[in-house]
Amino acid sequence: MSENAEKKIRIGILGASGYTGGDLVRLLVRHPFAEIAFMTADRHAGKSMDTVFPHLFGQELPPLISVDEIEWGLVDVDVVFCCLPHGTTQEIVRQILTENETIRVIDLSADFRLDDTDVYAEWYGHEHYATDIQPMAVYGLPEYYRERVAKSRLVANPGCYPTAALLGLLPLVEQGLIDTTDVIIDAKSGVTGAGRGLKENLLFGEVAEGIHPYSVASHRHAPEIEQEIAKHAHGAETHVNFTPHLMPMNRGELCTCYVRMTGGATVADLRRTFEARFAGEPFVSIVPEGVTPATRHVRGSNYCLVGLYQDRIPNRAIVVAVIDNLVKGSSGEAIQNMNLMFGLSELTGLEQAPLFP
Numbered sequence: 541m542s543e544n545a546e547k548k549i550r551i552g553i554l555g556a557s558g559y560t561g562g563d564l565v566r567l568l569v570r571h572p573f574a575e576i577a578f579m580t581a582d583r584h585a586g587k588s589m590d591t592v593f594p595h596l597f598g599q600e601l602p603p604l605i606s607v608d609e610i611e612w613g614l615v616d617v618d619v620v621f622c623c624l625p626h627g628t629t630q631e632i633v634r635q636i637l638t639e640n641e642t643i644r645v646i647d648l649s650a651d652f653r654l655d656d657t658d659v660y661a662e663w664y665g666h667e668h669y670a671t672d673i674q675p676m677a678v679y680g681l682p683e684y685y686r687e688r689v690a691k692s693r694l695v696a697n698p699g700c701y702p703t704a705a706l707l708g709l710l711p712l713v714e715q716g717l718i719d720t721t722d723v724i725i726d727a728k729s730g731v732t733g734a735g736r737g738l739k740e741n742l743l744f745g746e747v748a749e750g751i752h753p754y755s756v757a758s759h760r761h762a763p764e765i766e767q768e769i770a771k772h773a774h775g776a777e778t779h780v781n782f783t784p785h786l787m788p789m790n791r792g793e794l795c796t797c798y799v800r801m802t803g804g805a806t807v808a809d810l811r812r813t814f815e816a817r818f819a820g821e822p823f824v825s826i827v828p829e830g831v832t833p834a835t836r837h838v839r840g841s842n843y844c845l846v847g848l849y850q851d852r853i854p855n856r857a858i859v860v861a862v863i864d865n866l867v868k869g870s871s872g873e874a875i876q877n878m879n880l881m882f883g884l885s886e887l888t889g890l891e892q893a894p895l896f897p
């Protein structure tokens with residue numbers, strides 16, 4: 541452990557009253573080197589955290605304040621987690637990074653994930669409000685960018701679907717084992733993926749006992765996944781077909797990826813590649829042959845499980861990756877990034893086993 545680990549990391553959380561903010565607090569109160577200095581909310585500003593999230597009873601936590609109360613030049617924190625809706629984060633992050641020379645930011649929203657701000661504008665329906673800051677951002681998928689994350693002042697935490705899909709695909713892409721123009725990602729998420737704000741299509745009566753696809757052929761995680769695949773595809777053309785589905789469950793995310801193997805590769809080659817690539821990874825595991833990963837196998841944990849199968853169609857394979865959207869898909873991955881940025885073991889505060897069944 542480095543010398544940085546000897547003192548507590550002082551933390552601010554923007555958007556602590558949302559689902560990712562709530563899970564971040566749940567995990568940070570057990571993190572041995574974390575100290576939460578302030579937390580913000582919008583509608584819930586002025587309340588105590590155990591009013592908004594009763595499961596956090598008995599914790600010594602600061603009250604929820606409005607982000608407008610914070611003077612960024614004066615505030616004494618080492619890192620700020622931004623758990624705000626996308627589109628609301630860019631200007632706040634610019635303010636933090638320009639008014640304060642030392643604070644580092646981990647943004648859980650999508651605001652800094654796309655390197656090309658024109659692509660951002662195209663998919664998010666408004667201009668990028670901090671194009672000058674964008675080049676500072678490092679895409680926070682620790683398994684691929686840990687050295688850059690460690691040095692960064694601005695980490696763009698990946699989307700939940702991209703985390704699962706990329707961990708299931710990138711080892712194969714970087715070894716040239718699959719055709720990057722022929723990738724189908726059939727994705728499924730629990731409803732917490734959509735945030736805690738009240739939305740008509742998330743009412744119990746409209747989600748329970750059924751499933752439906754949404755944002756068909758138009759979900760904004762498609763360009764995020766393509767951006768990252770392209771970075772590892774050695775110049776090969778890259779297209780993914782990505783269709784998300786809303787599942788009648790609280791947490792969890794499952795990506796079933798259909799791929800075409802190239803150059804005579806077999807599923808045994810794919811398995812060896814995964815095993816070698818993820819051998820030292822604390823949070824990614826390949827399930828044994830014959831086992832299928834399920835969202836229940838990672839619930840509440842920072843783990844990603846990957847399963848690999850030969851399709852009955854020759855040269856085609858199926859890769860299944862599961863995560864908990866609120867942990868490895870957002871708050872846990874954000875803490876993994878914080879650990880890297882402050883010289884701690886990536887596992888610190890994240891070793892809890894999945895809750896099963």
Ligand SMILES: NC(=O)C1=CN([C@@H]2O[C@H](COP(=O)(O)OP(=O)(O)OC[C@H]3O[C@@H](n4cnc5c(N)ncnc54)[C@H](OP(=O)(O)O)[C@@H]3O)[C@@H](O)[C@H]2O)C=CC1
Pocket residue numbers: 554555556557558559560561580581582583584585607622623624625626628648649650698699700732733734735736737865866869870
């Ligand atoms: N949920 C998930 O699985 C994942 C979410 N993300 C991303 O993380 C971010 C947070 O998501 P999530 O926690 O689910 O969202 P929620 O809707 O649950 O929470 C949003 C938070 O932001 C606050 N807020 C809302 N609008 C404003 C505003 N205009 N100014 C200041 N504060 C505001 C809310 O306060 P209040 O409650 O008081 O209204 C709340 O604390 C989003 O960008 C999301 O896309 C990323 C990966 C996974």
Ligand SMILES: CC(=O)N[C@@H](CCC(=O)OP(=O)(O)O)C(=O)O
Pocket residue numbers: 626648649650698699700701729730731732733734735761784786
């Ligand atoms: C079930 C559900 O609605 N999930 C969200 C994804 C959550 C997420 O990662 O979104 P960001 O990229 O905005 O951070 C969605 O599809 O919009």
